[in-house]
Amino acid sequence: MEGKEFLVKLSNSVAISGYENNLHPILKEYFKNYVDEIKYGTLGDFIGIKKGKGGLKIMIAAHMDEVGLMVTNINERGFVEFRSIIGVDSKILPAQEVIIHGKKEVYGVVGAKPPHVLTNEELKKAIDTDDMLIDTGLKREVLMDLVSPGDLISIKRDASNLLGDFITGKALDDRAGICAMFECAKILKNTEHYADVYFVGTVMEEAGLRGARTVANIINPDIGIAIDVTSADKYAKDDIQVECGKNIKIAVGPNIHPELVEKLIKTADKNDIPFKIVAEPGRTGTDAWAIQVSGEGVATLLISIPIKYMHTSTEVINYSDVEKAGKLIASFIASLKDWGDIYA
Known part of the structure; x- marks a missing residue:
């Protein structure tokens, strides 16, 4: 499977916060057939641009860096x-x-x-x-x-395929999010959409959301969609609501645009994508936090992929959750022509 191979390559590469340029050749290799243009931000962010028929600008962000x-x-x-x-x-x-x-x-x-x-x-x-x-x-x-x-x-750790769609390795936070962007790009390749879509691999998220803040000021998007991971260590904490291989997380709260998230939830229901709505009453600690207050303000969403053993060298994800996130974002983008589709 192309996406899983991509994730293994990303996991096995080294791109510690502030030194993410090591990933540029790999991202270029995989995204080049699905976007119209590739460029790089001043701090090293990867930006793949796919033009739509004309309308909104949507920035999708997943961070490249690792601890x-x-x-x-x-x-x-x-x-x-x-x-x-x-x-x-x-x-x-x-x-x-x-x-x-x-x-x-x-x-x-x-x-x-x-x-x-x-x-x-x-x-x-x-x-x-x-x-x-x-x-x-x-x-x-x-x-x-x-x-x-x-x-x-x-x-020193190489990623490994476990049983089923499970993968273990380092830096799946947030290379899994990059692969969700890739799955979205593959779907949009053969899907009519109006928005111009910016697939962004951000830098220095772990060091303070720095890349998301600066690159959002460059792109000036109408909508920002951050993809990150969320703890699925259910054995350790009873109130964890998402599980690897079962569902993805849609965040709600002050960091999230209320009308947009309502549209996103309807899109997930319509496409039979399993999800959990999770309240984020304060800082989300993700690129969504920085994107929201860039420029004159950006309507923002946050979608999270379940992960176990976060910030270790043996993180675990289920690739089907990556595909769920990619499908949801692609379906959401395809449903939008202009702001009227959101406020209708």
């Missing part, structure tokens, strides 16, 4: 000290294999004190990043020639 680490020092014993760039849970780091992206790729493992030598008090607490080091096995003088402070560090 990651950065080298801060090589200590006197030849171990690499590091810090999280954004969003890495320190609990998952001990014993991870990593790649340091220096002058060439250097492989290492994250080491910490073994449990045998920890005090009872230390055993009760998560290990702090400051107490971890990366062991490359190289002598300090060799390592100093290859690695410098500021070099990026990624988790």
